[in-house]
Amino acid sequence: MVLNFFPSRALALYVGKTFFWRCLAMLAMLVLVLQMLDLLSEAGDVLAYPGNGDAELWRYVSLRMPQLISRFLPFAVLLGTLVTLTTLNANSEVVSMKAAGLSAHQVLAPLMLVSAVIAAGSFVFNERIVARSTATMSAWEAAEYGPIPSDSGVKANIWVRDGQDLIRAGQISGWGNRVTLKDITIYDRRANTLISIIQAPSGRYVGPGWQLENARQFDVTRGTYRTIGTMRFGDTVRPDQFTLSSVDPDGLSFRTLREAISALRSAGRPVAALEGAFWHKISGPLSALLMPLLGSVAAFGLARSGKLFVRAVIAMALGFTYFVVDNFSLSMGDLGVYPPLIAAWAPFLLFLLVGETVLITTEE
Structure with missing residues (x-):
């Protein structure tokens, strides 16, 4: 032939x-x-x-x-x-x-x-x-076009909803239970009204829930800041809600994309x-x-x-x-x-x- x-x-x-x-x-x-x-x-x-x-x-x-x-x-x-x-x-x-x-x-x-x-x-x-x-x-x-981590798996500017609260993470790295967050902002809302804003430079998944380090809280009603330090939040928030919330197929290899699709399908997400x-x-x-x-x-x-x-x-x-x-x-x-x-x-x-x-x- x-x-x-x-x-x-x-x-x-x-x-x-x-x-x-x-x-x-x-x-x-x-x-x-x-x-x-x-x-x-x-x-x-x-x-x-x-x-x-x-x-x-x-x-x-x-x-x-x-x-x-x-x-x-x-x-x-x-x-x-x-x-x-x-x-x-x-x-x-x-x-x-x-x-x-x-x-x-x-x-x-x-x-x-x-x-x-x-x-x-x-x-x-x-x-x-x-x-x-x-x-x-x-x-x-x-x-x-400013400084970014050299790790190509780092994601940026991810929003996640926890009930009425909104959580924003400036940077997310890691997979599974080893996910770490940086530049975290939590918008605490009740009856669709903003009550307070909690900010922390870093946090990690401790399962269930997340642990923040050096957190500060701004009271919207009083207009005052107070230092919280270490705190827990988001017992119902899973790590894949951060890591899989914005999957860019062009930025993933064939094998990595297959794993992401499998994880999303297991979480009940459309794939x-x-x-x-x-x-x-x-x-x-x-x-x-x-x-x-x-x-x-x-x-x-x-x-x-x-x-x-x-x-x-x-x-x-x-x-x-x-x-x-x-x-x-x-x-x-x-x-x-x-x-x-x-x-x-x-x-x-x-x-x-x-x-x-x-x-x-x-x-x-």
């Missing part, structure tokens, strides 16, 4: 290397332009924090660039496919391959193999780098939107496999017919339509209209069939 798809090792290497380097060039071009535009729009906010300078701008670039690479890698593969296939067709190299007895699938086989490698690399890149940079960027933005994002962590990188199929319109058909440009435009339209449908499907999954599996996988399977149909139809 492998020999059938790659009858010529030299030809496969030539087409595969050409495709890979052009994808890399397109990705570099896209990321460079988009990073410059993004930096121009955000540099003012980064420098607005006292003490920030060139080092913080470079830090912003180092955190944003992995996100741009992950997001626009499929676009780069699509553009690389179009440039590669259009050039091969214009130089009559596709005609030579078909004259030598290669089928349409054999012509595209090197591109599919390179796309599979790119998809696997994209998944690993997302797991190892993008998830961490996204979590750190979110925490940095929440701190208005449909997170399950869609969970499966999209696989189907998203696999979209690179579709690009050679969707771009195959530009490869077949005689260049001298004068329709090569039209074929390239059609291939680009198919590729961009996939991204539109994919985002629409994910949005429908977030709203609960589509089941998570369908929201994540339906666009991929649909355009896989579309690509195969277009390939077979336009081969001659």
Whole structure:
């Protein structure tokens, strides 16, 4: 089967290397332009924090660039496919391959193999780098580009309700019964009226309930402060109400997100939107496999017919339509209209069939 798809090792290497380097060039071009535009729009906010300078701008670039690479890698593969296939067709190299007895699938086989490698690399890149940079960027933005803990698992500015009382934690770290809180504010309310405000620099879960250290209370009626010191509160407040109250799937790895979904499901929370994002962590990188199929319109058909440009435009339209449908499907999954599996996988399977149909139809 492998020999059938790659009858010529030299030809496969030539087409595969050409495709890979052009994808890399397109990705570099896209990321460079988009990073410059993004930096121009955000540099003012980064420098607005006292003490920030060139080092913080470079830090912003180092955190944003992995996100741009992950997001626009499929676009780069699509553009690389179009440039590669259009050039091969214009130089009559596709005609030579078909004259030598290669089928349409054999012509595209090197591109599919390179796309599979790119998809696997994209998944690993997302797991190892993008998830961490996204979590750190979110925490940095929440701190208005000021100092934040280096722990990427730290969450910021979480609100939890305890009966009528409202609890705000400025920073949350740890999981399970080892959750610790910092910059805590408790709004003590009775009959929808604010009675007092309790503030503490730190607290931890002692099960059941939470223990605050160096707490102070402000009496709203009297307008006076008093020092409480160590106190207990929130016997019915669980640690997962803080740690799972704002789960960002983009900032979690595949395994961590699966654990968060399991914990949320056990707590009786809705997880449909997170399950869609969970499966999209696989189907998203696999979209690179579709690009050679969707771009195959530009490869077949005689260049001298004068329709090569039209074929390239059609291939680009198919590729961009996939991204539109994919985002629409994910949005429908977030709203609960589509089941998570369908929201994540339906666009991929649909355009896989579309690509195969277009390939077979336009081969001659």
